[in-house]
Amino acid sequence: MSIRLLENIGLGLFVLRDCSRLYGDILLGRNRLDLKSFVDDLRETGLSILFGVTLVAVIVGLIVGKETENILSTLNIPGLLIGTIGFAIVTEFAPLLVGLFVAGRSGVALAVRIGSMVLNHEVDGLVVCGINPIQYTVGPMLLAMLLMSFGLAVWTDLIVVGVTATWLWFNAGISWSFFLDSLKSVLELTDVLISVAKPIVFSVFIALIAAVNGSRVSRRVEAVSRAATRTMVNAIAAILLINLLFVLLN
């Protein structure tokens, strides 16, 4: 393991500790959340990607519905097929989709924001004022990512499942109640909770990766774009790895 990697892990842990401390202080009334940054971050993390997530979820729902219809024309085992596909959508596909969108939008935006702030001496300016830069960078953004990931995960599940069920209802004559019963037979409450928890865990890692890459920016402008691409690649790798761990541990 290289020293650089160890340094990055250490920096990530410091960021996590400072964020936890900030949230604790806010809850205890010893600090204030910068509401303006938080609202901007909610918009950036959630609302700005809502259309994209919805569009992709609808497209995926249509593809899954069509493919299921094709398979059903040769294999008449609707209960088994719908249960299996629905399980994969809810527990695997929807969380990954949300994770990738959050990484691409919020993770990259956070890395660029921190990198630009380092480059423009804004981080130094905050430190000189006696303020932990976390309060204006990762702190509000991570909180927004956690809230919005939860919301987007539920939304994506509903859209993909809804569109798939509607397609099969129109084209394969499978009723909504049969579709939902098939899903219920394979999905347990823990599966649903894990599917919603996954994007939240992804968000924590995406924010830490973005914070580490952003704060590593040197004085050169191109370092900001490098931090952005590195954040995207690292975040995708982290999302897949964490998802694998969830699968293996479940």
Add this chain to the structure above:
Amino acid sequence: MSSVVEFENVFQHANGRSILKGISFSIRQGESFALLGPNGAGKTMLLRLIIGLDRPSAGRIVVLGQDYDRLTAAELSRFRPSLGMVLQGGALLNGLTVAENLMLPLRASGQPVDSMWRKARLILTQLRLDGLENLHPHELSGGVLRKVELARALIQKPKLLLWDELLDGLDPASVIEIEDHLAREKRTRDMTVLFTTHQTSGALQVANRVGVLDNGKLLFAGAVGELSRIGDGDPDLKYALKGWV
């Protein structure tokens, strides 16, 4: 007069390069100390060490009686607002308005919002920046930005003001305003000022002591009047100054 800044044999290395080489000097309370030197001499790094943005590789730094070797990161963070610093190249938060930027040092000390607003308005008036409260930094000209940065550094009434590249990007009228304001601050609260600059003629009017830094070495530290006398006999110093004085 007591020392406000003391450097004892301070070295700073970064990326395999020596940036400061055995710096020793002190600044007394109420002084205006100008740090002169060419680009890359180590002036900005010296200021960063004083404000505690970087830790020295070796040597001892004492600021306002605080030995930095004995301060934890948290203690240093609490101590920093008693210093004011105008950083080179911005350092205002672009996402915040002028007033919100000015209130940042006050937020750190947990002051009520009303009081912070009053202080922000007062310092803007003193520096003839009225009406800029709700503008964002990107809406301001370079010279006005420098004055807002100064306002933020002064809002906590620091005992020591550090200014990287004083008078840089300011028009002559603003230079006179700022010189007057600093002179008033020094008179009323005995504030100490340490600044770096390239505009030597203006700086020597403001400063009563001067240091010359070149290639990480402090070639001279003393009264302004001594500089030209010693410079004549010291080829290194003469080269570093390149006929400024």
